[in-house]
Amino acid sequence: MTDRDRVVETARSVVAEHPPATTPQRAFLGACFDAGLAWVHFPEGFGGLGVAPGLQAVADGILQGAGGPNPFWLNPMGYGMAGPTVMAHASRELAAQLLRPDYVCDEIWCQLFSEPGAGSDLAGLATRAVRDGDTWVVTGQKVWTSNAHKARRALLLARTDPDQPKHRGLTYFVLDMTDPGVEVRPLRQMTGEAEFNEVYLREARIPDAHRLGEVGQGWHVAMTTLMNERTAIGGGSSVRGSGSIGTALRLWRERPDLRTPALRERLVHLFARADAARLTGDRQRAEAGERIGPEGSIGKLVGAELNQDVHEWCMDALGVEATLYSGYEPRPDGSPPPVEGEDRQRMFLRSRANTIEGGTSEVLRTILGERLLGLPGDLRADTGRPWSEVPRG
Amino acid sequence: MTDRDRVVETARSVVAEHPPATTPQRAFLGACFDAGLAWVHFPEGFGGLGVAPGLQAVADGILQGAGGPNPFWLNPMGYGMAGPTVMAHASRELAAQLLRPDYVCDEIWCQLFSEPGAGSDLAGLATRAVRDGDTWVVTGQKVWTSNAHKARRALLLARTDPDQPKHRGLTYFVLDMTDPGVEVRPLRQMTGEAEFNEVYLREARIPDAHRLGEVGQGWHVAMTTLMNERTAIGGGSSVRGSGSIGTALRLWRERPDLRTPALRERLVHLFARADAARLTGDRQRAEAGERIGPEGSIGKLVGAELNQDVHEWCMDALGVEATLYSGYEPRPDGSPPPVEGEDRQRMFLRSRANTIEGGTSEVLRTILGERLLGLPGDLRADTGRPWSEVPRG
Amino acid sequence: MVEFEFTPEQRDLRAVAREFCTERFAGPEVRRLVETPDGFDREVWRRLGRDVGLLGLALPEELGGAGAGLVDLALVAEEFGRAVAPAPLVGTVALAATALRLAGDDGTAEELLPAIAEGEAVVALAATDDRGAWAPAQPTVRATRTDSGWRLTGEQAHVLDGAAADAVLVLATTETGTGLFAVDGAADGLTREPLSVLDLTRRLARLRYADVPARAVGEPGQAATAVAGARDVAAVVLAAEAVGGAQRLLDMSVEYARTRLQFGRAIGSFQAVKHRCADMLVDVEHARSVAYHAAWAQDAGTDDPRVAADLATTVTAEAYLRVAKNTVQVHGGIGFTWEHPTHLYYKRAVGDAALLGGRAAAAERLAAAVLDGPALGGVA
């Protein structure tokens, strides 16, 4: 029996024994995990079957095709980033403890990387972790944290040695968000709602057993997480006309009264760009297998700028209606008010962050230039200098 | 009598005594020079009247309004750049010797600044000038020289001390282009013709008396020349619809068969940009008087990119006709073949150089960012190091 | 009047306006005002009119104004724009006052214009249809003459300052054509629904007229001219506001790029940021030139005023939008937050681009003038 057959058979029997329609979500996900369909390339007993990562799509096709939930949407940081990072860098005991609650969504995860003083320059972060026997004491401020208010656990990158050059003094931890030293504050954005949080850490404590990787190896561990993030953001869809361009195409179809030759001309070129981006994602996946390397940054870069251009087109098309807004007051859970149809003005405002979040377009262009094209690095003010001596602000 | 009245009266009497229609060009220009109307702000006896530079436009209005020649078009480097540089930095004797032949176009000038290895980084140039008693011996290669094949004299920037940091080891000279050590080769460009030259200097000799400014002060002197160049290039016209946008507007008017809504939309936005640039030039002149500082770089930057966009529009409008060309074979004088109407394909190809010549758009954006906005400089690999130790290639 | 040369008096005027805006429209105050129902402060508005005298600048002296021109008003507007000041400058001073001035009705003008100049009256020009389209050929409000005077029935959307206005100047259809009518803000039968707007610094309302008593303003034939003239003035005011706003964003971006350190150096030392700021500078300079030019074109006839106004709208709207987008990008995440002022400017730029028919319509009129008609002065 091939690995593929094994995945297919396993998925079919999970679906047969736990019909998604009648099985509670948690029970269904638990059955998937126990059957090794959570992350199929993980070892058996850790939610996997030890097969190629490309077969995850086969499993998902069957599970979600039968109506099963999508764990990425339920717990994006937990499924997409924490899982692979924990598997790669945690001890077996810690992985055994964390992976199942992650996958079945008992524990929502968030990521504590960015700081007010460390945006593009993530490795320059200042949150300090100081060892105190078998625990670490963490103090600092994190920002741009999605789901922090719902999260039980966090992926945390902190500085353990300020006297090393910046990349070398970092260590990676799993933080318990219920620790009394953790305070989460919503961060209201220009759309009105609070999708992100600020997280203040005041002597939060982490057992050394919850460290991932060696002390000082945090940057290396973080790269596992970030590569998964950019691929997830930029991966795009292989369905023509999905995503933001679909929003524009629907507006064009639904509102003949708004059409002008100039809008038509712009829209067909936006469509061409979107379709070229979509096909590029397909081609990259066909050429590289499921794991996309730095070339995945192309999709993130293009997707972000395309989203912005598409939503600008929608606003121009809406004309005077573009001046209306569904409301800036965030609801108690931080989410926007419900509207009929598509809230294009809000999507438009929201798209402004696309070229900043998950790697600014400037950083991505540098990655493309240096890692894919082999162009030389910029002159640097910080290389080789102890982090504590590099100017910050 | 005000200075303005004096300029007006002088110009009127030159025109009355030497009617441009019947006076040979050389004689007319000679009369202008002797009357102090060549560069009105120069001292008397040197082609000027010692009045404000803004009054040159008053003189030119009368002289050229009466049909007199435009010395800037006849000898651009000589009139626009050499004159002011010579006046500012040459000895009185040398100035007295050079200015009149310059203005009356007995002596055409060219500029020997750029080199194959020194483009954006002009101050990195490698042409060496070595002192030999009362003369300098110059060896090196220059490039992008307009009119070198017609020029009697050149503005030359050469390195006299390789052990100084690059800006400090340069000296500025006036070179006699008939020196046997000077070889001029036409440089064919993508349009087919050879508008520029390469100039090879092999132990060309220059008397020390033809040095402008002190030894090692060449960069400072060159700034006089370059500021005049960028202002001249970017100054633009204050006539609506002149320049490249006029070429596009004429095409639109003359060829109704080519019109489409998409071309119309693009053209009106190009027109708006061109008119905004034109008005910005007018406003800068009104605010700053005739001397425009680094803000003149705005006009050069915008004009170059606008030219390219306008000529692309023309090519798109021409459709299949854009695939034709009036010929790549240069005529003996290096100029293109004559065509009926406007040679838009050639203008299109030629515009490709606009964002390179006279300061690349990259350099200009850096000037705007640093000199006008006060942003900090880039990290540098060459500051403070002897020129001879800075990597080149 | 030499184009682009301000008189010393105009420079003083700018200083007065800037000082007032700095004091009264500081960032925290603007953020407070945008969360209030009216969106502006009546008392501040009164002070602007009565004490500082900025609201009647462009009105004739005999009607309580200063008799100055649009260049002066544009200078004030630029300072308002710099502060992204929430106040009915465009709706009342530019649109309503101009329409009143041009409507050919001395009585109404004498009644309302001095009150506008004093900051006592907020007046809206309701010249949209029921979907918000500007200056419709067929207004969706109908005016009927009854024994007790004119009565209005119908609906209008996207009326600038329509909810707060003490009086509304309504473009309505009559049996003999289109006319302007004055309605009291508290009139019976008038309901005003504030719209939920993207740009909280400019409030829009939907007005419903159910047999509302109204007074005819001027001759019917004048209405279209008055509304078009009001738009031309408002286009200049909007353009000047955009210049001030864009300049302020550029200043903020440069300051941030100079002081924000990443990778051990100021981010403004990176070419990606520096060149972005250079592009913003070009946009601001172009915007300034066309906005001032449009003001001078109306005051001094240096150009066809309508062409100059449409040019100003086309160039400034795009420049403001682009500068605002670049400002968010230069600031990174912080520029996306509610607490940071950038979003107020960004939304202002987005909203302005759709006002008075919008920038697409301005570009279309410009195209008609430059490309379709006989050659413009100087245009080959």
Added chain:
Amino acid sequence: MVEFEFTPEQRDLRAVAREFCTERFAGPEVRRLVETPDGFDREVWRRLGRDVGLLGLALPEELGGAGAGLVDLALVAEEFGRAVAPAPLVGTVALAATALRLAGDDGTAEELLPAIAEGEAVVALAATDDRGAWAPAQPTVRATRTDSGWRLTGEQAHVLDGAAADAVLVLATTETGTGLFAVDGAADGLTREPLSVLDLTRRLARLRYADVPARAVGEPGQAATAVAGARDVAAVVLAAEAVGGAQRLLDMSVEYARTRLQFGRAIGSFQAVKHRCADMLVDVEHARSVAYHAAWAQDAGTDDPRVAADLATTVTAEAYLRVAKNTVQVHGGIGFTWEHPTHLYYKRAVGDAALLGGRAAAAERLAAAVLDGPALGGVA
């Protein structure tokens, strides 16, 4: 056939094509060829057909071809494009051979296609009108049936490879509609005027027919289909050539940016240059995706072939132009010289954008398909 997955045979084919182009279309050779009257080398063309077997790739085996698909031809075209090879690939192999294949005339096909595959016959498809417009509804050449067979009269402009062709396939008007006719290149009454072209690697000619003897090819009803099908194939070939050309320009730019020093450092270490190269990479990658997709769409039906072809034209034309412009800018002055290869690619990109109706027409057809019609598969 999984989209975007090349077989080992296809990889070998690419290697063969690249080796041939590297050997036969090196820079100095291309510069020599573009200054010759025909613009290409007959002997090299024969070798391509007879010895290397690249010209009959997409033709049926029974007609001397390899029976492979458009994906294979696209791979070869990409390598031709990388070398900016001056050769009648588009005119003869893509346009004329496809039209012959689709015209429904076995006799003519059996006569000409094997000769095309062998590199013996250069055939042009003359499907323009007398102003160069592609595939006119009313062709400007008239075909008349006489006792001694068909005769052609009229004129066509911008015929690709029209001057060098051994035979010309002419789109002409007949009494019963539009038809295709084969004309011998040396026929009496045919005059061929080479046009002075911008892109010297693709030659265009004006053909004048004065009572020229011709042979009807296929049924009149088939002509439009044959020409449209030829265009779809040629669009893919042009797109693939653009991919190769753009990739070569990017490679050159990166190499130059890595090695050219200014200010004591490689210019590619500056963000302005580095980010420009990154944008070029995006353009190349997008171009590659749509070009391959268009080939697969025709071979494997992964998409509507015409939509895929128009998408490919729209995206690759713009990408190639932009990459070429950026290449000049990265190289600075040297990239503007005649001696440097960049201008050959730049002019190729400019010329391609106007061929076969041009990129504007492709975008228009794409808009009609995506925006005007019923929703495309997957398009909401």
